[in-house]
Amino acid sequence: MRRASRTSKLLIEPPTSATGDIAFNLIIFFLVCASVQPDSGRQQDIPRSEENQQQKEDAKNIEVAITSNLNAVSINGDMLTTSQLPAKLGALLIGKTRPEDRIVIVKSKMDTPYFHWIDITAAIEKSGGLVTIQREEEQTIEVP
């Protein structure tokens, strides 16, 4: 009986000295996991539509139409392959120094995939063009 009462008075403390280290490692693990999101990319300056309207009145801009065919693109109505685009655009933009003259209007079909749009706009910007978009308009006509 005496022996039992003596043991119950002992304070048994779990080894807690490593808990802080474990939790700290957990913090590092979660922070590293959170930072694997991609953050690289490309900046693109697209002028506002009000500015575009003004510029349209002043100058005739180059129009690039992106079709559903990933290997072809149209410049001012002329069809050419995507690999020919930088050379053709470079030739059309020669001597154009004013930003409003270097605007290239990009018209995309509704089913144009993003990766293709990025490729085409990258080629335009590399050739010295300033990308602006012209969306296909949807109109609902109610028949009485």
Next chain:
Amino acid sequence: MKITRKKYAATVPSMAMGDIAFNLLIFFVILARATDDSHLQWEPAEAVDVTTGGVSTVSVVIDIENKYYINGQQVGIAQIAPQIDELLGNAPIEERKVLLKVHRNATANHFEPVIEAVSEAGGQLFHILEEKRESK
């Protein structure tokens, strides 16, 4: 008779250390989740010349199912322009960066309205892309 004084070990109480660190962990995780969009599913398109995006207050995601998210919160197409406008406010030009994370196969009818909305709000558009390795 010499009475020896008892020596007590002066140790730092480490019992609460784990609890404090655990609460810190919870705090940081919640803080990170508030504006996090890492749970969203999308695959970046590829490009040759990419740079680092840096810090931005607005992030727009178009995920694999063509759903729109602003700073991790799902929004409708009509809410994109006013929300970007509200988030950017009167911030100076260097703080008007908008990160655009579009799934590589998303179509123009989904991503063009977002680009237009960013442009209208006066945001500095930054496409998040994966670096393409050019084959020699």
